[in-house]
Amino acid sequence: MADEGKKSSYWIVWVAMVVIGFGTFIYLAASGRPDQAWKAYLINFLIWSAIAQGGMLFSTLMHTVKAKWSGSLSGLSEAFTGFFPVSLILFLFLFLGGAHVFPWSHGHDLHGKEVWLNIPFLFTRDLIALFILYGLGFGYLYYSLQLKKVDTTNGKGIIRTLFRILQGGRQLEPEVIRKRMDLLAILYMLAFALVLSLIGYDLVMALDPHWISTLFGAYTFVKAIYVGLGGLIIFAAVMHLNPKNDFTLPSSQFHDIGKLFFAFCLVWADFFYVQLVVIWYGNIPEETAYVIERVMMVPWKYLAWFVFAVSFVIPFFILLNKKVKTMPAFMMVLAACMIAGIWLEHLLLVGPSLSHSVHTLPLGINDILISLGFLGLMLLALNSFLRQFPELARTEKREVS
Amino acid sequence: MAIDKYIMGLFKSEDQAVAAVHGLKESKWTLHRIHSPIPSHKLSEALKLKTSKVGWFTLCGGIFGFFAGFALAILTAERWDLIVSGKPVRALVPFVIVGFEFTVLFAILGNLVGFLTQTRLPRMQNLEHYDERCSGEHFGVLASCQEDQQEGLHSLFVENGGIVRVFD
Numbered sequence: 001m002a003d004e005g006k007k008s009s010y011w012i013v014w015v016a017m018v019v020i021g022f023g024t025f026i027y028l029a030a031s032g033r034p035d036q037a038w039k040a041y042l043i044n045f046l047i048w049s050a051i052a053q054g055g056m057l058f059s060t061l062m063h064t065v066k067a068k069w070s071g072s073l074s075g076l077s078e079a080f081t082g083f084f085p086v087s088l089i090l091f092l093f094l095f096l097g098g099a100h101v102f103p104w105s106h107g108h109d110l111h112g113k114e115v116w117l118n119i120p121f122l123f124t125r126d127l128i129a130l131f132i133l134y135g136l137g138f139g140y141l142y143y144s145l146q147l148k149k150v151d152t153t154n155g156k157g158i159i160r161t162l163f164r165i166l167q168g169g170r171q172l173e174p175e176v177i178r179k180r181m182d183l184l185a186i187l188y189m190l191a192f193a194l195v196l197s198l199i200g201y202d203l204v205m206a207l208d209p210h211w212i213s214t215l216f217g218a219y220t221f222v223k224a225i226y227v228g229l230g231g232l233i234i235f236a237a238v239m240h241l242n243p244k245n246d247f248t249l250p251s252s253q254f255h256d257i258g259k260l261f262f263a264f265c266l267v268w269a270d271f272f273y274v275q276l277v278v279i280w281y282g283n284i285p286e287e288t289a290y291v292i293e294r295v296m297m298v299p300w301k302y303l304a305w306f307v308f309a310v311s312f313v314i315p316f317f318i319l320l321n322k323k324v325k326t327m328p329a330f331m332m333v334l335a336a337c338m339i340a341g342i343w344l345e346h347l348l349l350v351g352p353s354l355s356h357s358v359h360t361l362p363l364g365i366n367d368i369l370i371s372l373g374f375l376g377l378m379l380l381a382l383n384s385f386l387r388q389f390p391e392l393a394r395t396e397k398r399e400v401s
Numbered sequence: 402m403a404i405d406k407y408i409m410g411l412f413k414s415e416d417q418a419v420a421a422v423h424g425l426k427e428s429k430w431t432l433h434r435i436h437s438p439i440p441s442h443k444l445s446e447a448l449k450l451k452t453s454k455v456g457w458f459t460l461c462g463g464i465f466g467f468f469a470g471f472a473l474a475i476l477t478a479e480r481w482d483l484i485v486s487g488k489p490v491r492a493l494v495p496f497v498i499v500g501f502e503f504t505v506l507f508a509i510l511g512n513l514v515g516f517l518t519q520t521r522l523p524r525m526q527n528l529e530h531y532d533e534r535c536s537g538e539h540f541g542v543l544a545s546c547q548e549d550q551q552e553g554l555h556s557l558f559v560e561n562g563g564i565v566r567v568f569d
Binding site: 273276277280281283320 | 497
């Protein structure tokens with residue numbers, strides 16, 4: 001993927017994926033099915049942004065706790081910042097589909113929630129929030145690259161050039177860099193929790209404006225860590241398995257990140273359950289209606305069980321085993337299945353609010369093609385980033401000894 | 402027939418102890434015991450130890466605890482017809498909490514039983530051929546040889562950087 005600044009031979013395929021995705025979106029929007037197009041867009045925006053945000057979180061987390069094992073994985077984790085500008089632009093485009101993705105924006109009595117739930121305010125606050133989160137991510141990356149002694153005085157690329165201008169030939173002491181990284185890493189993690197909570201409330205929970213779950217924000221950012229780790233495992237496995245890359249990881253590192261992935265599989269299920277049990281006991285109609293529609297009504301109830309199995313039950317039992325965690329190819333497939341499960345979980349959360357009175361699942365080939373387009377965007381972003389900073393995709397020597 | 406002599410090599414570094422173990426494995430002398438001040442993966446690999454069975458005890462404990470937790474909650478609720486918040490007596494959703502807590506509890510107890518049985522604890526007698534420095538910072542490698550070969554074993558430990566103690 002990162003062939004020392006050369007374009008990968010796969011980039012045409014990735015561009016084709018983006019064109020197919022974009023074409024499908026335009027086709028749906030133009031053929032009288034804009035709701036379907038914007039629903040797929042919203043789900044994909046949420047999940048791919050969460051993968052990038054959660055993927056980057058790994059490096060800040062490892063830095064803060066002074067972990068020694070993560071090494072090269074942190075470099076790969078930082079490559080997810082390449083998707084941040086894409087995510088920001090995708091969010092701006094979401095504004096165009098506001099009427100389709102926010103059913104409360106027309107014909108709903110919001111009972112005083114209009115102050116919070118109005119499109120201009122929603123977009124302004126979410127845009128500022130994402131801007132802060134991504135700014136902190138790039139700030140951390142800026143110092144992390146300096147600590148890794150990445151020479152930005154030459155080489156091409158927007159981010160590399162920007163960092164070169166910012167650095168202006170100055171060399172900071174490693175101790176100063178570390179202190180600034182400490183601060184930025186903690187701020188990124190704090191912003192991650194707050195911004196992801198806000199995104200969860202605004203772009204997912206508020207689609208049904210009368211439903212409230214106070215824990216939904218925490219559930220959203222825990223889910224983002226889970227998919228972020230899944231994305232990082234896939235990325236590391238692809239880099240490791242491709243002999244053209246100067247990147248290999250010992251099986252102990254795959255084992256360690258596998259354990260972290262396993263832990264967040266449990267945390268995600270826990271956050272899902274603690275919301276359910278409170279709503280179940282409380283038995284308040286305006287809370288239970290949301291859950292009943294999704295877990296007891298056709299067609300959503302089958303999807304709910306499927307999501308639970310793919311995103312929790314199956315990974316849980318498989319990840320109990322130590323050996324599978326050290327097998328990159330297997331972990332890649334497992335993480336991909338989990339991310340697909342979380343994609344469907346997003347459909348379960350937003351689907352009933354956007355597609356009323358359906359008897360079959362509103363899921364088809366068009367959703368897959370649009371998702372393919374977003375996958376293409378992610379691959380292009382990662383590739384473009386690693387072309388600018390090939391140093392991040394190299395194994396640290398002490399790790400392979 | 403020559404009498405067996407027990408000789409212990411005491412090493413300050415893990416790598417020296419590992420080298421001594423490799424040397425012993427290639428020799429005709431018998432390796433009896435290793436003392437390590439830290440859990441050492443390198444020594445485990447050098448000794449080619451079998452995978453520990455403690456994990457199976459933990460797993461069995463956890464599975465037992467999961468069902469025991471549900472059983473306790475269901476039987477108690479049915480025995481006293483406990484109706485909470487107008488919900489069914491046998492309410493599986495909240496019983497997950499009891500099931501989960503019991504899973505953790507019995508997994509830990511299973512782990513403890515596994516640990517005690519697999520390490521054959523408690524040991525009521527003191528170890529034979531033991532040097533107190535093994536309770537400090539030294540790695541201890543205990544081996545035996547026939548009396549007329551003790552010089553060879555002695556020099557193997559010394560060559561690998563160890564201090565040697567010969568037991569009577």
